[in-house]
Amino acid sequence: MFKLLSIELLKVRRSQALWMMFAIPLVVVVLNLLIMLKRHSIGALGEPVWLRFWINNSMLWCSFMMPLYIALVTSLLNGQEHKNQTWRLMLTLPISQRQLYVAKAVLAWLFVLGANAVLLGASALSIALLGLAGASLKGAFVFPLMALLAKISLACLPVLLIQHALSWRVRNLVLPLAIGVAATIGIGASGSSEYWRWNPWTYALMAANGSQPAMHTQALLLAAGAGAALLVLTAFVLGRRETET
């Protein structure tokens, strides 16, 4: 599996998906940074503003940009094979379809981990730069960075696997992207209701920003369970199909 994963990593060199991993989280950070600087002068930046900056970044990321990013990146990773018809090349090598499916799912998850790291790194870097410009850094880095990264990386698994399965099966990029956009719009409605548990797209938001600590744990447990079930199910079903009909 590690060998196949290293090959999948080789295949994304100089690819659009790689650029997206940096560009999309940066958009979130830059947007929130501009909003913060519009509201507060550099001299007025302090502990409560930094906390709000971290929360805004994670909320915008979890409730809007990350689901869209997952839809985009899974479409690009699988679309590369559809577009170049390289499924045939890969599946005439001594690997199984199921191995390839799982390797690509892990690769997509690594891309989410990478984007999360870029988001958190860019947030920290922008604060540090403001510190160099004269802002007070008191309380700027108390937000639990690593815990947040771990939570949203786990909580996004069901969405990632749904989008990956769709993009694996559907040659056209439009359908998986459309589903991703529609489901992301639904986060706002179901995320604030008691039915959020039925919408996997809300799990990342609830795990990172749920109003009660119990919601964080529940979202993580649901995400882990649904993620494992989806991986087994989709790998079993899609791995059995003929590659071309």
Added chain:
Amino acid sequence: MPSPVIQLHGVSKAFGPHRVIKDLSLSVPARSIFAFLGNNGEGKSTTIRLITGLLRPDRGDISVLGMDVRSERRAILAQVGVIVDAACFYPNLTASEFLRIGCDIKCLPRSEIGRVLDMVSLGAARDRLVGKFSLGMKQRLAIAHALLGAPKLLILDEPSNGLDPEGIRDIRLLLSSLPEQGECTVFVSSHNLDEVEKIATHVGVLKGGALLFQGALAELHARSAGALLVDVCDAARAGQVLAAAGYQVESGSDRQLTVLGVELHAADRVNALLVTSGIGLYQSVFRTPTLEQWFLKEHHV
């Protein structure tokens, strides 16, 4: 006699109501260059996908290198180099990065990359992006990928597509040298019948999803009706004698005529008939139909 490298027995495959392959049985001898021929839509690519395990047959058995494709697909593909349909690439990778994919999956040393690139004369382009390659260079790269690890069997679908005349010659020389160099068998599907005829030792011809002929190319030639060119002292009289014996004759000059639609073994009878009829026979040359002529005749074109 070594066992066949590819063996299909009673294989059928349908896509919905459309039966593409009908009870196909095929046997590809070891160390042969087997040309798999047929018009578009006759089932060549489907057969290749069945052999490589990309598709599963509805009925019948397929074995490659003595192993069952269904149960030992990965073990088979470790020893086989394949180009299915058009060559496919990752345009964002360099030639050597692209070959690393096959090299790593087959657990081969990286030195293989240089070896196969040199074999297809792409050594100088190893660090260039595949997306910037010409069609011919891409085709060479696909062949290089198939050659990784010196496979026991090469399955090539239209390997000369997009190649210039020099490239076609180079690939022909390369492919024809493979069975001599080692244990490699080449299974090649192509529309370029002239090229195929230059390298093939055996042929299989598909028509309507079923096999029209399979065997040695020499056997096909021997069984095919050709033309016998005879130089005689009196062509007019020779024509009368042969026509009376039921041969179809076309006169050329007063000393030359052509007997049409005869097989190689019938040439002796024609010669004997002329001599026993007292007609002086100076020369008799049998002209085998080319593979293309035979193919077009069988497909009623």
